[in-house]
Amino acid sequence: MPQSTQHTMSQSTDGTLKVFARWRPPTEAEAAEGEICYRTIPEITGLSTITTIPEEDSVKIRPWGIVPETPWTSAPAFSAVLTPDRDNATVFETVVKSSIPQVMEGANCSFFAYGHSGSGKTHTIVGYDHQNNQELGLSLAAARNLFQAIHSLNHSNESSSQGPLGIGLSVFEMRNKVAVDLLNNGQECAIKEGHDGKVHIRGQPEMLEGGEVRVNFIAKKPHWTFETLEKDLLEAISLRSVGSSHVHDQSSRSHAIIEFEIINQVLIDARNSILDAKAKAVPMGKEQDDLQYKLSELRKKKLGAFHNVDPAIMALNVNDTMDRLVDLKKQVTRLQNQVTAAEQNADDILKGAHSPCVGAKLVFVDLAGAEYHKFTAEKATALQQSHQEKQEGCQINFDVMALKEVMRAWSTNQPWIPFRSSPLTMVLREYFVGQKKGTTAMIVTLSPAKERYTATLNSLRYGSLVGAPKGK
Numbered sequence: 001m002p003q004s005t006q007h008t009m010s011q012s013t014d015g016t017l018k019v020f021a022r023w024r025p026p027t028e029a030e031a032a033e034g035e036i037c038y039r040t041i042p043e044i045t046g047l048s049t050i051t052t053i054p055e056e057d058s059v060k061i062r063p064w065g066i067v068p069e070t071p072w073t074s075a076p077a078f079s080a081v082l083t084p085d086r087d088n089a090t091v092f093e094t095v096v097k098s099s100i101p102q103v104m105e106g107a108n109c110s111f112f113a114y115g116h117s118g119s120g121k122t123h124t125i126v127g128y129d130h131q132n133n134q135e136l137g138l139s140l141a142a143a144r145n146l147f148q149a150i151h152s153l154n155h156s157n158e159s160s161s162q163g164p165l166g167i168g169l170s171v172f173e174m175r176n177k178v179a180v181d182l183l184n185n186g187q188e189c190a191i192k193e194g195h196d197g198k199v200h201i202r203g204q205p206e207m208l209e210g211g212e213v214r215v216n217f218i219a220k221k222p223h224w225t226f227e228t229l230e231k232d233l234l235e236a237i238s239l240r241s242v243g244s245s246h247v248h249d250q251s252s253r254s255h256a257i258i259e260f261e262i263i264n265q266v267l268i269d270a271r272n273s274i275l276d277a278k279a280k281a282v283p284m285g286k287e288q289d290d291l292q293y294k295l296s297e298l299r300k301k302k303l304g305a306f307h308n309v310d311p312a313i314m315a316l317n318v319n320d321t322m323d324r325l326v327d328l329k330k331q332v333t334r335l336q337n338q339v340t341a342a343e344q345n346a347d348d349i350l351k352g353a354h355s356p357c358v359g360a361k362l363v364f365v366d367l368a369g370a371e372y373h374k375f376t377a378e379k380a381t382a383l384q385q386s387h388q389e390k391q392e393g394c395q396i397n398f399d400v401m402a403l404k405e406v407m408r409a410w411s412t413n414q415p416w417i418p419f420r421s422s423p424l425t426m427v428l429r430e431y432f433v434g435q436k437k438g439t440t441a442m443i444v445t446l447s448p449a450k451e452r453y454t455a456t457l458n459s460l461r462y463g464s465l466v467g468a469p470k471g472k
């Protein structure tokens with residue numbers, strides 16, 4: 001039960017990283033058991049601290065639990081503390097709304113929900129009551145607002161040769177070390193870092209007619225209206241993996257990532273051209289490597305090396321093979337030039353777009369809750385988890401700690417940001433880098449149930465670490 005609840009409007013110390021706390025209402029059973037006592041204290045900086053109050057009645061003593069002897073007080077880390085009476089529409093106004101103009105100016109903005117199982121992350125990010133505008137999740141409310149801004153730009157820009165603006169939707173989850181494409185039947189995608197440091201999420205190669213191999217990236221579906229985007233997004237989210245956590249057996253066991261990118265048809269076509277050019281270049285490159293290998297085998301044999309060579313290779317005519325190799329090299333160079341030109345074209349479209357918002361991204365991440373097995377009933381339930389679930393739990397803990405370091409390094413303009421620390425932070429890299437810095441915010445979702453005191457305190461500690469002002 002909050003001793004005093006303070007709702008402050010969003011303010012930020014540096015304009016880029018904000019942390020919010022959101023308490024959800026108790027269920028009937030939780031209310032009957034009693035609630036965690038806490039107090040919000042606004043600081044002069046505009047940030048708030050949260051103190052938990054271990055009054056006799058505030059934290060239930062459990063047989064194997066630990067009862068805190070002293071109050072715990074956070075750092076002044078919270079831009080706003082949203083009390084249980086605040087609905088999703090209010091959370092949107094407080095946390096997300098100011099980022100819509102930033103995205104329209106070309107900045108990337110990202111929002112993370114962090115909290116233990118059942119604390120309200122999915123309620124906050126996606127929402128459950130989609131008929132009720134007041135309870136639309138932040139991602140959907142943001143998409144609706146973004147479409148309003150885009151449509152008015154489309155009307156004022158009707159003559160644009162690049163076509164109207166829309167939103168490219170990607171929805172995937174990070175499960176262990178792979179990305180699972182929820183817009184493409186749950187296809188597993190590998191996470192690869194390119195020579196340029198950019199991280200790509202690659203799907204399974206697709207065999208095309210004529211032997212071409214198309215390596216698709218994670219699906220990005222273009223949408224021109226909010227209604228079609230909403231339908232796709234909700235269908236994708238329904239495919240998320242669930243498992244047994246310490247609270248219930250329908251817990252999200254993955255980090256879900258919802259990405260909106262502002263696009264136009266010209267950009268879509270340019271990106272398809274890159275994939276087409278690569279599809280042609282890949283088999284040629286492979287054939288070239290293959291011939292080079294065969295020729296080296298033939299040379300070794302010619303030099304008298306004691307070496308078993310495949311009879312099929314021995315049967316090759318060296319001169320013909322060399323001619324074919326020279327020809328292939330020319331073709332591969334030509335195709336690689338086509339790929340480079342297609343990539344350059346896509347970059348030029350982004351730079352020369354009629355609106356600076358083309359290519360800007362707005363991202364929502366529903367983080368899997370970290371596991372805290374140290375105390376109480378959570379340990380008992382954890383023991384019933386399968387080996388795979390325990391491994392996932394370790395990876396989840398690792399990911400969220402890596403994310404905290406990335407956020408702190410990024411918000412304090414460190415020259416080196418540890419994006420490579422975990423697959424999650426590798427994938428998130430592109431949302432943090434960019435010409436313009438937009439808002440990044442963490443919403444720590446909190447359960448008021450005494451039963452969940454340890455987990456709630458751990459979430460608060462995490463929020464406090466992420467949001468503590470620079471240098472602390």
Ligand SMILES: Nc1ncnc2c1ncn2[C@@H]1O[C@H](COP(=O)(O)OP(=O)(O)OP(=O)(O)O)[C@@H](O)[C@H]1O
Nearest residue numbers: 024025116117118119120121122123128251252369
């Ligand atoms: N702010 C809120 N107001 C009303 N109900 C809420 C709120 N937050 C959460 N709930 C309810 O609490 C339950 C658990 O919420 P939710 O599924 O969002 O938790 P979660 O943190 O995503 O859990 P998990 O990590 O296990 O998936 C749901 O029934 C949801 O409707």
